[in-house]
Amino acid sequence: MGESLVITSGKGGVGKTTATANIGAALAMMNQKVVLVDADIGLRNLDVVMGLENRIVYDLVDVVEGFCKLKQALIKDKRVEGLHLLPAAQTREKTAVTPEQMKNLVGQLKEEFDYVIVDCPAGIEQGFRNAVAGADRAIVITTPDVSSVRDADRVIGLLESSGFERPLLIVNRIKPKMVDRGDMMDIGDILDVLAIDLVGVVPEDEAILVSTNRGEPAVFNGSSRAGQAFRNIARRLRGEEVPFMNLAEVQGLWGRLRKFVGLE
Amino acid sequence: MSPFRRSKSGDVARERLRVVLMQDRISLAPQLMERMKEDLVDVISRYVDVDRGKIEVEWRRADGEPALVANIPVRSVRRSVASDDRASNRAL
Ligand SMILES: Nc1ncnc2c1ncn2[C@@H]1O[C@H](COP(=O)(O)OP(=O)(O)OP(=O)(O)O)[C@@H](O)[C@H]1O
Ligand SMILES: [Mg+2]
Numbered sequence: 511m512g513e514s515l516v517i518t519s520g521k522g523g524v525g526k527t528t529a530t531a532n533i534g535a536a537l538a539m540m541n542q543k544v545v546l547v548d549a550d551i552g553l554r555n556l557d558v559v560m561g562l563e564n565r566i567v568y569d570l571v572d573v574v575e576g577f578c579k580l581k582q583a584l585i586k587d588k589r590v591e592g593l594h595l596l597p598a599a600q601t602r603e604k605t606a607v608t609p610e611q612m613k614n615l616v617g618q619l620k621e622e623f624d625y626v627i628v629d630c631p632a633g634i635e636q637g638f639r640n641a642v643a644g645a646d647r648a649i650v651i652t653t654p655d656v657s658s659v660r661d662a663d664r665v666i667g668l669l670e671s672s673g674f675e676r677p678l679l680i681v682n683r684i685k686p687k688m689v690d691r692g693d694m695m696d697i698g699d700i701l702d703v704l705a706i707d708l709v710g711v712v713p714e715d716e717a718i719l720v721s722t723n724r725g726e727p728a729v730f731n732g733s734s735r736a737g738q739a740f741r742n743i744a745r746r747l748r749g750e751e752v753p754f755m756n757l758a759e760v761q762g763l764w765g766r767l768r769k770f771v772g773l774e
Numbered sequence: 775m776s777p778f779r780r781s782k783s784g785d786v787a788r789e790r791l792r793v794v795l796m797q798d799r800i801s802l803a804p805q806l807m808e809r810m811k812e813d814l815v816d817v818i819s820r821y822v823d824v825d826r827g828k829i830e831v832e833w834r835r836a837d838g839e840p841a842l843v844a845n846i847p848v849r850s851v852r853r854s855v856a857s858d859d860r861a862s863n864r865a866l
Contacts, residue, residue, distance in 0.1 A: 656791045663795050667802065692782030699788045703795055 512543070514616045514626040515747070516645035518669075520661030522632030524653045525682040528718060528728075530629035531559045532737065535727040536744035538593035542624040545584065547616070548598035549641035550631040551606060557597045561725020562587065571599035574611045580618060589730065594623070604636045609643035616644025634668060642669065648677040649709060654684055654695045663704060678709040680743065685714045710743035711754055712736050793840050797833060807831060814844060823849040 517526050517533075527550070534546045548556035551571065557563040568583035573596070580596075587593035596619070599606065619626045630641035642648060648669050652662040662679075669677050681697055688694035697711055715736035721728040728737035729744075742752045800806060811831050818824055830845040 656787050656794065659791055660794055660798065663798065664802075667799075689784070692784045694784050695787050695791070696784070699784070699791075703791055 512620040512622075512624045512626060513647065514620055514628065514645045515647050515649055516549075516628040516630055516642050517649045517651060518630035518638065518641065518665055519632065519651045519658070520634060520665040521652075521658045524658050525651050525680075525712070526632075527555045527559050527629050528722070529649070529651055529680060529682065529712075529740070529743075530556060530627050531727045532729045532740035533744050533747070534625070534627045535560075535587075535590060535593060536729040536741045537625050537627075537747070538587070538590045539729065539741075540744060540748065541592065542748075543592045543594075543622070544625045544627065545594040545596060545619050545623045547596045547619070547626060547628045549612070549628050549637065551598045551602055551604050551637065551640075552600065553631065554598035554600045556629050557585075557595060558725065559722055560587065560595055560727065562595050562597075563725075566597045569597045569599040570615070571602050571606045574607050574615065580615070589726075604631065604640065607640050609639050612640045613644040620644075634665065638665075638668075642672065642674075645674075648674045649680060650677050650704075650706070651680040651682055652700065652704075653682050654689075654700060659695075659700055659703065666704060666706060677706050679704060679706050680710045680712060681708070682712045683714045684711055708754075709746050710739055712739040712743075796840050800833070815846070818846060822851045825849055 517530050519526050527548075530546055534544045538544045546556060546560070547570065548554050549570070550556070554569075557566060562585050565585050568578040570583065572578045573580050573583045583596055585595045585597065587595065616626050616628065626644075628641050628645060631637035650662050650665055650669070652658045666677055679701070681700055684697070685694055689696045697708065701708060713735050715728070715734055717728050717731055717734035718736050721731060721734070721737075727740075728734040729740050731737050742754075745752045811829055814831065815824060815826055815829055825847045828847045832843055834841050834843045
C-alpha cells in the first residue's frame with residue numbers, strides 16, 4: 511500500500527505544479543513507483559510541465575464517469591521507469607468530480623503505486639476539497655511574500671480542521687541575495703508565523719522556466735539548483751535526513767526549530 | 775521619511791504578515807471572540823456590576839500594533855470591593 515500526498519497552496523502560481531512534477535520525477539529516479547494526479551480540472555497544466563501533453567487519450571473525469579478503465583487513462587513516462595501521469599480533464603468543471611470519488615480513485619492508485627502525488631488547483635473551494643480528499647499527507651507550498659504566506663496560513667487552518675495533523679512546508683523561489691540584503695523574508699520568519707515543519711527550500715532558478723519550456727522536469731538536469739532542491743525534498747519524504755542546501759538561506763532556522771521543540 | 779531611516783522591506787513584510795495573520799485568525803473564529811467576551815465579563819463582574827448585553831470587544835490599531843479594545847459599561851460598584859481586597863478570592 512502506497513502513500514498519497516497533496517501539494518497545495520491557496521494562492522495561485524506559487525509552484526504547485528512545478529513541485530508535483532519535480533518531486534514525482536525525483537521519487538521515480540529513486541526507484542519508486544509514482545503516479546502524478548492532476549486535480550486542476552479545467553486548467554490542466556501538469557501534462558505540459560511533464561512534456562506528456564501529446565499522449566493524452568483519457569482523463570481523470572473519464573475514469574470517474576466510467577468511460578474508461580483507470581489503467582487506460584494512465585500515461586507512462588518513458589524517460590524514467592515507474593513514473594506515470596493521470597491527466598485532468600480540460601473541458602470540464604471542478605464540480606465534475608466529488609471528494610468521495612477522488613478518495614476512491616486515490617485509494618485505488620495507492621494499491622498500485624508507492625506514491626500518489628496530487629497537484630491541487632489554487633483556491634479553497636471544491637477543487638481544493640477534491641484534491642485533498644484522498645491524501646494521507648499534505649505539503650503546503652508558498653513563496654516568500656506576504657500574500658502567499660497569508661494564504662498558506664489559511665490553507666493550513668483548513669487542512670488541520672479536516673484532519674491533517676502535520677502539513678509540511680516548501681518555500682519556493684527564494685532569492686538568497688535579496689534575503690541577504692534584507693529585502694526578502696527569510697525561512698525563519700516564515701516558519702515563525704506558520705509553525706509547521708519545513709521539508710524544503712527551493713531557490714529561484716531560470717532552469718525551471720527552461721525545463722517547463724522543454725517539458726523536462728528540472729530534476730533531470732544535474733546542474734539546476736532548484737532541481738537539486740527538489741531531489742532533496744524527495745529524499746526527505748523518504749525519511750532521509752538531508753541537510754538544507756545553503757545554510758544562509760535558512761539562517762536562524764536551527765535556533766527557531768529548537769525553540770519550537772522546546773515549546774512543545 | 776529619510777531613505778536612511780527606512781527599515782528593510784523584508785522586515786516590513788514580516789511585521790505586516792504578523793499583524794494580518796493575527797487578524798485573519800481571530801476573524802475566522804468568531805466563537806473565539808464570543809468566548810473571550812464571556813470570560814472577560816465573568817472576571818470583571820467579580821468586582822463591579824456590568825451590563826452583559828452592552829459589552830463590546832474589537833480590534834483596533836494603536837500605533838500600528840493591533841490592540842484589543844473593550845468597552846464595558848459599568849452599572850454599579852459593589853460596596854464590599856472598596857473595603858475588601860479579597861473579593862476576588864471569595865468570588866472564586
Ligand atoms: N523555483 C522557481 N524558479 C523560477 N520559476 C519558478 C519556480 N517555481 C515556479 N516557477 C514558475 O512560476 C510559474 C508558476 O508555477 P506553477 O505553474 O508550478 O504554479 P502553480 O502553483 O501550479 O500555479 P496554479 O495555481 O496556476 O496552478 C511557472 O511559470 C513556473 O515556471
Ligand atoms: Mg498548477
